[in-house]
Amino acid sequence: MTENDYVQASLKRVSRFNDAAQAALFRPETLAPTFSTSDLTVPFRFNAFYSEASVPEIDERSWRLKVDGLVRKPGDWTLSQIKALPPRTEITRLICIEGWSAIGQWTGVPLWHFLQLMEADIRAKYVAFACSDGYYTSIDMASALHPQTMLAFSFNGQESLPEEFGFPLRLRIPTKLGFKNPKHLTGLTVSDTFTSGYWEDLHGYNWFAGL
Numbered sequence: 438m439t440e441n442d443y444v445q446a447s448l449k450r451v452s453r454f455n456d457a458a459q460a461a462l463f464r465p466e467t468l469a470p471t472f473s474t475s476d477l478t479v480p481f482r483f484n485a486f487y488s489e490a491s492v493p494e495i496d497e498r499s500w501r502l503k504v505d506g507l508v509r510k511p512g513d514w515t516l517s518q519i520k521a522l523p524p525r526t527e528i529t530r531l532i533c534i535e536g537w538s539a540i541g542q543w544t545g546v547p548l549w550h551f552l553q554l555m556e557a558d559i560r561a562k563y564v565a566f567a568c569s570d571g572y573y574t575s576i577d578m579a580s581a582l583h584p585q586t587m588l589a590f591s592f593n594g595q596e597s598l599p600e601e602f603g604f605p606l607r608l609r610i611p612t613k614l615g616f617k618n619p620k621h622l623t624g625l626t627v628s629d630t631f632t633s634g635y636w637e638d639l640h641g642y643n644w645f646a647g648l
């Protein structure tokens with residue numbers, strides 16, 4: 438093992454320890470703070486691993502969310518089917534690992550309810566997400582079942598999500614840092630296999646990323 442390999446292995450052990458500590462401290466019944474419309478951040482800040490000019494253009498007519506893994510009802514969902522489910526609206530703060538934050542109003546389907554409809558095995562460890570822009574991430578099942586975790590399809594009362602904020606569907610999870618809120622979702626997989634995430638693999642960010 439080279440000195441660099443040793444350093445990298447040590448950092449990974451520290452990161453795994455941090456993830457385990459955050460998971461142990463996580464309380465599923467504890468809610469993230471909510472706000473009023475007077476607190477909304479205008480304009481809301483764009484963030485991604487590419488410029489705003491490179492936001493993907495997605496055709497709603499052909500877009501599908503593919504659901505698979507440890508679920509009894511796998512399949513592809515259209516945006517209209519997801520919007521027909523009972524919605525939840527919350528005003529919460531998105532906190533970026535870079536040190537800034539912004540408050541927005543999000544409407545979507547609680548993820549716990551969506552997983553229930555799919556008859557997902559909630560004993561599974563992870564829910565992983567794929568995105569049309571090449572981004573990917575995963576979260577623990579306890580965080581997936583948190584009442585504020587949602588598949589968001591609307592922002593600040595608009596009919597749909599703006600392209601720059603994740604059209605047509607994104608994960609909104611206010612109990613975690615912003616990079617755990619993937620946009621432009623195309624896939625949802627319930628699994629016992631750990632798959633990490635884009636920034637975790639690229640820069641060694643802590644995977645749990647809880648607040």
